[in-house]
Amino acid sequence: MQSRGISQPMGRLTKISALVNIRKARVNEVKGQILNALRVCRGYLSGQTLSEQLGTSRVSIWKHMRSLKKDGYVIEASPRGYRLVSSPDLLLPYEFPDLEQRIHYFSQIGSTMDAARELAKKGAREGTLVIAEVQTRGRGRLSREWLSSQGGIYFTIILRPKMSPVYAPRVNLMAAIAVAATIRKAFGLKAELKWPNDVLIAGRKVCGILAEMDAEMDAVNFVNVGIGVNANNSVARFEKMATSLKDALGRKIRRKEFLCLLITEIERRQPLLMKADLLKEWKRLSATLNKEVRVMSLGEEVIGQAIDIDVTGALILKGKNGSLRSVFVGDCIHLRE
Numbered sequence: 379m380q381s382r383g384i385s386q387p388m389g390r391l392t393k394i395s396a397l398v399n400i401r402k403a404r405v406n407e408v409k410g411q412i413l414n415a416l417r418v419c420r421g422y423l424s425g426q427t428l429s430e431q432l433g434t435s436r437v438s439i440w441k442h443m444r445s446l447k448k449d450g451y452v453i454e455a456s457p458r459g460y461r462l463v464s465s466p467d468l469l470l471p472y473e474f475p476d477l478e479q480r481i482h483y484f485s486q487i488g489s490t491m492d493a494a495r496e497l498a499k500k501g502a503r504e505g506t507l508v509i510a511e512v513q514t515r516g517r518g519r520l521s522r523e524w525l526s527s528q529g530g531i532y533f534t535i536i537l538r539p540k541m542s543p544v545y546a547p548r549v550n551l552m553a554a555i556a557v558a559a560t561i562r563k564a565f566g567l568k569a570e571l572k573w574p575n576d577v578l579i580a581g582r583k584v585c586g587i588l589a590e591m592d593a594e595m596d597a598v599n600f601v602n603v604g605i606g607v608n609a610n611n612s613v614a615r616f617e618k619m620a621t622s623l624k625d626a627l628g629r630k631i632r633r634k635e636f637l638c639l640l641i642t643e644i645e646r647r648q649p650l651l652m653k654a655d656l657l658k659e660w661k662r663l664s665a666t667l668n669k670e671v672r673v674m675s676l677g678e679e680v681i682g683q684a685i686d687i688d689v690t691g692a693l694i695l696k697g698k699n700g701s702l703r704s705v706f707v708g709d710c711i712h713l714r715e
């Protein structure tokens with residue numbers, strides 16, 4: 379059993395891994411500072427100036443440059459100094475100066491949900507992010523697979539909302555609202571929500587959300603929210619009901635900027651989790667309400683008009699005979715207006 383509130387002396391391995399993490403964080407910080415300096419200057423910056431600006435040796439600057447080149451940055455080195463020619467389209471931690479301390483980055487992973495669960499169980503703080511370029515075993519809702527090829531945005535954020543587990547589905551609603559709001563703000567596209575937490579553009583799914591919770595009867599320990607956005611990846615031809623931002627816009631997007639904005643939109647809404655405004659915003663963005671829908675819920679098919687959601691995020695359906703029915707989980711299909 380885990381002891382609570384009693385501080386344990388740090389084991390040798392824990393100490394080593396804490397030191398490795400500190401070192402990694404420092405390396406990322408310097409890489410971020412170098413990139414920032416090169417971007418601000420737009421031209422050549424000498425190793426001497428960089429080492430003075432960052433308070434580190436020229437050898438260390440050289441080593442960081444080598445590491446940045448390995449990561450895919452094209453940096454020209456000449457007698458005039460260093461010049462940043464191009465940056466790779468990767469979600470590397472040091473591209474997010476305000477967030478990098480809490481980012482766990484993987485170029486490839488099974489699922490960000492598994493890594494986030496491990497971290498959350500070890501006590502990772504709220505807002506910790508696990509980001510991957512590619513997932514080899516990406517998971518969708520209802521035990522489905524989530525195809526996660528290069529170009530999409532795949533991440534899990536660890537949240538620790540102070541609420542009863544009954545209200546945990548509101549976290550999904552909040553995440554879906556944040557994604558739709560980000561798409562609307564960044565591109566002016568009319569992103570809408572399909573209950574419980576799909577984000578659609580012109581009726582096609584552009585983002586899916588999977589939440590995993592660890593809770594006791596009366597309190598949530600953590601909710602890990604996994605978000606998969608079809609960004610610069612094209613969706614498979616057989617996925618007729620899916621789209622990507624690239625396909626909707628006819629051009630690639632800047633994934634870093636999109637992810638930064640999305641995290642801001644999520645964090646801005648966290649204090650609203652238990653407020654009526656959250657439900658209002660979901661209803662405003664909803665493509666499900668007022669539609670005739672079919673929901674497959676726990677092996678049962680329920681058909682009716684979607685008339686509302688309740689405080690727990692359940693969908694309220696009105697049957698042909700006027701009877702009301704709440705559905706808490708399931709797969710929702712829009713039939714007609």
Ligand code: BTN
Nearest residue numbers: 489516517518519586587604606
């Ligand atoms: C769905 O609509 O079925 C939910 C899809 C959720 C996909 C995301 S991608 C990041 C995170 N890691 C996973 O394995 N799944 C979620």
